[in-house]
Amino acid sequence: MVPWPFQIRDIPNLITSLRILLVPPFLWLLLQGRYGAALLLFTIAGFSDALDGFLAKRYGWTSDLGGILDPIADKLLLVGAILVLGWLEVLPLWLVVLVILRDAMIVAGAVSYHLMIERIRPHPLLISKLNTLLQLVLVFVVIAHRGLMPLPDWLPTGLLYLTAITTIWSGLAYVWRWGRSAWHTAQGLSPPTE
Structure with missing residues (x-):
């Protein structure tokens, strides 16, 4: 029997990966001027960042992968938002x-x-x-x-x-x-x- 590759300690990395997947639709909504929907995704991404950080620290579910993925997710979201808001002259x-x-x-x-x-x-x-x-x-x-x-x-x-x-x-x-x-x-x- 093949073991299930996902472990409970991988939850923070899974949350971070989902946050990375939110970046393209968030940026697309911004470009379309759909600020309300974009704000909702931005808020979800911010909440997920706090949640994965809390879980990693509280339960010791840290990993080298998480140490790489988390700042990448943050930078993609923030730099992407700042670039798009600059493009829109906001x-x-x-x-x-x-x-x-x-x-x-x-x-x-x-x-x-x-x-x-x-x-x-x-x-x-x-x-x-x-x-x-x-x-x-x-x-x-x-x-x-x-x-x-x-x-x-x-x-x-x-x-x-x-x-x-x-x-x-x-x-x-x-x-x-x-x-x-x-x-x-x-x-x-x-x-x-x-």
């Missing part, structure tokens, strides 16, 4: 460029550090977590503002500038962290403490 082009450049810089820096210095242990900075949260809230508020109810103009505008500030700050923080660590390694010193 978000300004300068913010879209800033977010893409920051993510590209972090990926290039991580790969370079991994290949030239040492293996990177994923450990997101607090400012990076705040930036991700602000990006999520900004996307949610902008879609809600377009599709459900008009919000005061200061809310999306304020979130826009807070997101821009934390995007720059988090990008520079990673450059500082990896640069300092690389310098310590080149000097034969022990790695710096965070």
